[in-house]
Each structure stands twice: as C-alpha cells, then as structure tokens.
Amino acid sequence: xxxxxxxxxxxxxxxxxxxxxxxxxxxxxxxxxxxxxxxxxxxxxxxxxxxxxxxxxxxxxxxxxxxxxxxxxxxxxxxxxxxxxxxxxxxxxxxxxxxxxxxxxxxxxxxxx
Amino acid sequence: xxxxxxxxxxxxxxxxxxxxxxxxxxxxxxxxxxxxxxxxxxxxxxxxxxxxxxxxxxxxxxxxxxxxxxxxxxxxxxxxxxxxxxxxxxxxxxxxxxxxxxxxxxxxxxxxx
Numbered sequence: 001x002x003x004x005x006x007x008x009x010x011x012x013x014x015x016x017x018x019x020x021x022x023x024x025x026x027x028x029x030x031x032x033x034x035x036x037x038x039x040x041x042x043x044x045x046x047x048x049x050x051x052x053x054x055x056x057x058x059x060x061x062x063x064x065x066x067x068x069x070x071x072x073x074x075x076x077x078x079x080x081x082x083x084x085x086x087x088x089x090x091x092x093x094x095x096x097x098x099x100x101x102x103x104x105x106x107x108x109x110x111x112x113x
Numbered sequence: 114x115x116x117x118x119x120x121x122x123x124x125x126x127x128x129x130x131x132x133x134x135x136x137x138x139x140x141x142x143x144x145x146x147x148x149x150x151x152x153x154x155x156x157x158x159x160x161x162x163x164x165x166x167x168x169x170x171x172x173x174x175x176x177x178x179x180x181x182x183x184x185x186x187x188x189x190x191x192x193x194x195x196x197x198x199x200x201x202x203x204x205x206x207x208x209x210x211x212x213x214x215x216x217x218x219x220x221x222x223x224x225x226x
Contacts, residue, residue, distance in 0.1 A: 034214040041152075043203050043217040051212070088156070090214065099144055099163060101207070101215055105155040 003027060004091050006104035014112050019076040021107050023089030026070065032092040033065055033072045034101065039085045048074060079111045115140040119204050119218035126194055126225055134189045134221045136204035145187040146215065147171070147179060148203040156203070162187055194225040 005024050013019045021035075032051050036044035050056045050063040050072065062075040072091075076083055086108045090101040117138040126132055138145065147160040148171075158171030162181040176198070177191050191198055201222050205215040 032212070032214075036214075041201075041222075043220045044156075044215075046214045046216070049212070049214055092214075099207070099209060100146075100158075100161070103156050 002104075003102045004089055004104040006087075006089050006107045008105060009108040010110050011107055012110045012112055013079050015079060015081060017079050019079045019083065019109055019111070021074040021076075021087050021089075021109065023072045023074075023104055024070055025072070025089075025091045025102075027091070027093060027102075028067075028070065029093050030067075030070075030091045031094045033063070034090040034092070035061075035063060035074045036088040036090060036103075037085045038088060038106065044088055076109075079109075081111045081113050084109055084111045117204065117206050117216055117218040119202075119221050121221060122219060123222050124224070126223070128193075128195055128225055130194050132191050132194055132223070134202055134204075134223070136187045136189070136218055137185050138187075138206045138216075138218075139185060140206050140216065141184070142206040142208045143184065144207040144209070145181070146205045146207065147177075147187070147189050148205065149173060149175065150201045150203060152201070160189065194223075196225045199223060199225050 035048040038044040048063040050065045056063045060077045064073045086106040088106045089104040120135045143164045145162050148156045157173035159175040160179040162168045203220045204218040207215045
C-alpha cells in the first residue's frame with residue numbers, strides 16, 4: 001500500500017459544480033495535510049493545509065480531515081475552468097518525520113465549460 | 114520578499130555536457146529539496162538537505178549531485194548529461210513543524226539532445 005493514495009482521474013465536472021478530490025494515507029502518525037495545485041508545465045502551489053479533524057474553508061475551497069479513517073479531501077465549490085489542474089495531496093509526519101512531505105501521485109481535474 | 118528562485122527556466126543542452134541547475138531561497142529555511150518530474154507524472158524526490166554541509170539522496174536514484182555550502186543556495190549538478198536526464202527539476206524549501214508545507218521554485222525544464 002502506498003503511503004498516500006489518490007484517484008489519478010481524470011475527474012471531469014461541469015462548470016459551477018462541486019469537485020471532490022480524495023486522498024487516503026497509511027501512517028497514523030501523520031499530523032499535517034496539504035493540498036497543492038499544479039497547472040500543466042508549472043510547479044506545485046500550496047492552496048490548503050489542515051491539521052485538525054473537521055472542515056477548513058478558504059473561499060471556494062474546503063479541506064476535510066478524518067484522522068480515524070485516515071482520509072483527507074478537498075472540495076471545490078462553483079468549479080471554474082481555471083480550476084483545471086492536477087491536485088496533489090501531501091502528508092507530513094510528526095517528530096523527525098516532519099522534515100519531509102510525502103506526496104500522492106495527484107488527481108487531474110477538468111472543469112468543462 | 115521571501116522567495117525561492119530557480120535558474121535557468123529552460124535549458125537545452127547536448128549529450129555529455131556538464132550542467133548545474135541553480136536554486137536559491139531568501140526564506141531563511143534550513144530544509145531544501147530537489148524533485149524530478151516528467152510531464153503528467155508524479156514527483157520524485159532525488160536529493161534533500163537539512164542544513165549547511167548536509168545532503169542526502171532521495172527515493173529516486175539519480176546520477177546528479179548536490180551541494181549545500183550556504184543556507185540559501187542548493188545547486189544540482191549533472192557531470193555528463195544524457196537524453197534520459199530530460200525532465201523538469203523542481204527545487205523546494207520547507208521548515209520543521211506541523212504548520213509548514215513546501216514552497217516550490219518555478220522549476221527548470223531540461224532537454225538533453
């Protein structure tokens with residue numbers, strides 16, 4: 001089992017819909033969770049971070065964390081064509097492991113106008 | 114403004130040449146990382162450093178080498194470039210602790226002909 005798993009997609013949603021991106025992780029010692037957006041040919045850009053169980057909202061983005069189920073998700077409301085990108089889930093452990101992030105392979109999202 | 118810089122953005126070079134990809138940061142972070150990413154593929158960690166005179170190889174075997182003589186500078190060198198080295202190289206900086214993800218540079222797209 002990979003440490004961080006994401007559906008590779010592509011995930012296609014119509015403009016204005018809610019896009020739901022999912023990520024599971026294997027290490028129960030993980031303490032911090034990050035979502036990056038990467039446009040084709042560009043570098044990853046941090047868009048959300050979450051550390052506590054529950055929801056965290058930032059504009060059209062909501063990150064959800066359930067540590068008991070080892071599951072983190074990203075919801076994008078009112079999806080726009082400009083949201084079309086690959087979304088990377090990243091996980092950070094506690095202690096010495098907090099020096100590194102472990103990335104998933106990413107989910108490619110296409111928002112159809 | 115604190116930032117991370119990579120040069121060059123694009124490089125086309127002949128087989129057998131020695132190349133150095135530059136990465137500098139003004140964020141004051143000790144932790145720096147090099148990733149290799151082919152188009153549409155996942156990130157692969159090739160080198161990392163937790164401080165001056167500290168360098169380690171990452172998960173993906175690479176023929177490149179790195180050095181960390183100054184906190185702000187983390188160059189990557191290929192002694193003899195080959196077509197198999199054609200890829201995007203991404204530098205990132207991070208910090209210890211729960212709240213910190215990585216900040217990526219703009220990347221260097223290397224083509225070896």
